[in-house]
Amino acid sequence: MLSKKVLFLLTIVLFSFQISGYAQDSSAVQWQATGKKIVNGQYEIQLKGTIKEGWHVYAKPNIAVGLEDFKISFSDSAIQTVGTPVITGNIKTITDKIFNTRTDVVEESLLVVQRLSLSGVVPAKLKATLLYNTANIESFIPEEVKIEIEMEGGIISNTNRILIPSIDLKNPVNPCGGTGSITGDLLGIFLLGFLGGLLALVTPCVFPMIPLTVSFFTKKALTKRQGVINASTYGFFIFLIYVLLSVPFYFVETASPEILNSVSTNPWLNVIFFVVFILFALSFFGLYEITLPSSISGKADSKAGTGNLLGIFFMALTLAIVSFSCTGPILGSLLVGSLTGSGGAVQLTAGMGGFGLALALPFALFALFPNWLNSLPKSGGWLSDVKVVLGFIEVGLAIKFLSNADLVMHWGILKREVFIGIWILSGIGITLYLLNVIRFTKGSPMERPGKLRFLFAAVFAASTIYLVPGLTNTKYANLTYISGFPPPLCYSIYDNPANCEDLKPIKDYEEALQRSKAENKPILIDFTGYACVNCRRMEENVWTNEEIKNIMSKKFILVSLYVDDKKNLPASQQFTYTTREGIKKEITSVGDKWATFETENFRNNAQPLYAILNNEEILMNYPVGYTPSIKEYKDWLLCGLQAFEKTKKK
DSSP: HHHHHHHHHHHHHHOOOOOOOOOTOOOEEEEEEEEEETTOOOOOOEEEEEEOOEEEEEEEBBGGGGGGOEEEEEEETEEEEEEEEEEEEEEEEETTTTTTTTHHHHHHHEEEEEEEEOOOBBSSEEEEEEEEEEEEOEEEEEEEEEEEEEETOOOOOOOOOOOOOOOOOOOOSSSSSSSOOOOHHHHHHHHHHHHHHHHHSSSSTTTTTTHHHHHHHHSSSHHHHHHHHHHHHHHHHHHHHHHHHHHHHHHHHHHHHHHHEEEEEEOOHHHHHHHHHHHHHHHHSSOOOOOOHHHHHHHHHTTTTSSSSSHHHHHHOOOOOTTTHHHHHHHHHHHHHHSSSSSTTHHHHHHHHHHHHHHHHHOOOOOOOGGGGGOOOSSSHHHHHHHHHHHHHHHHHHHHHHHHHHHHHHHSSOOOHHHHHHHHHHHHHHHHTTTTSSTTTOOOOOOOOOOOHHHHHHHHHHHHHOOOOOGOOOOOOOOOTTTSSOOOOSOSSSSSSSTSSSOOOOOOOOHHHHHHHTTTEEEEEEEEEETHHEEEHHHIIIITTTTHHHHHHHOOOEEEETTTOOBBGGGGGOOEEEOOTTTEEEOOOHHHHHHHHHHHHHHHOOOSSEEEETTTTBBBBBBBBOOOOHHHHHHHHHHHHHHHHHHHHH
């Protein structure tokens, strides 16, 4: 049962993408909505619905059979419903065949009246979500429909501006900077995937398969050459299978440029990953085994003997399936980590390719040089030790996912010192385990650790000691080598963190523009995210440099726009935006607005991304992305300032 639950969670992670839009075409009811002002702060909204022929809407709740009332909800907490919705129309009492009870339903048309209390600015169009139940003779369908209500006397907000026509990406004032290609990023992610694959090789699910599989191919083949070809083909199919796992994400990315970033920063998906990784960790500790259902692996294995080439492919597929309990956590980290940069699905392909290549190489190499098999260490207790160490590492990775959700939602449960403290405990656990101070049921017996085991224990102990200053409120708390992975320095349990930067960026573009005009300074736009690792690295390692800090604080109006901020915009600032490609997007949260602002004006969805505009919203130089070199970033800032001086003289 546990494996099915884990699979269900993983399915949600891979396919739970939030796609905004109207469901009117597929709805059983077509709606028209208006809002009439009664007195200041009080409105009456009227929802006129036309019901499709053969369908009806349930007019009253029925707790006994689980029927809920008609509900109207708003994303802005400043809007409060007064009383319950009043439904009128062609109401009939029927014997409902679905629930086998007498029920009041509405057919043909209905009118729903609801009173509202609004505080603050009343928008020209108010976004609402309707929840109600519909049915026909055969089907019962709960519907969730998003609508816009025309509000009498409502005001069109002047903050709903997205596209800035004056930004010319091809012709900045100074031709310096530039985000460049993603080749370097792809190589880095490929190498990370390759390292992940090497780590997976020494797990109990994969390592014993190497000599068995290679021996199978070499003995079954009529010639040595045929054995080499078969084993090499087997390795290629392993590589291909993992690359193919990234293909669906290209279609997702095409649907919406920001969707992959939305997936990786979605707080609930991160919480799901946290739960799944904890389950994997407990499995590695030996509490239980997580495996895919035997029916899946059985089907793949049964076809492994059908034909030559096809049989080899299914043998590779069988390996990928049966090794899931060991490779799943590594692939999960790769999945989320690869979807956050400018390469999107391309980066995921690079990571999966590296992972698949690392798994595939041994089978091809040992087929070419079968004598090398004699040099492989024998399977034994050390493989169980690898699983336990991976279990502690999984705990650290799980905490990272929970931290992402905490930062995005501003829960405040995983401050920086708490995060680092958990990592320290994991490091202590690994060290004590490798020194045989503690053990697990399926681990090695208590004995004096060997030299190699002691060496690994020393490495983990040194890494743990390095983390200790991160618990203090001193200048040493900035752990440069892991910068970006823990929460920001300012997200601290201390009231006045010692290392917080003096820069206090504005968080709204229009406010920054007004300040720019008032103080006659250029705008430095920082597209960032609460869960962005490279953003934290820039803030903690580059922005803290005294020269950089002085230039940014004295010469620029700094505005940080968080593309993953899930906070809902006020009702007056929520709107539907049509992109350059003609795609309608619902702008309901702060992150929706700034993510769209970035893609529309800078044709990029990477974080961090930095751009400099003057107070007439003209681009000073080419935008840049992650720039860890202090000199390069300084040169880019100075180039933007020089461009600003040119525009001032005109």
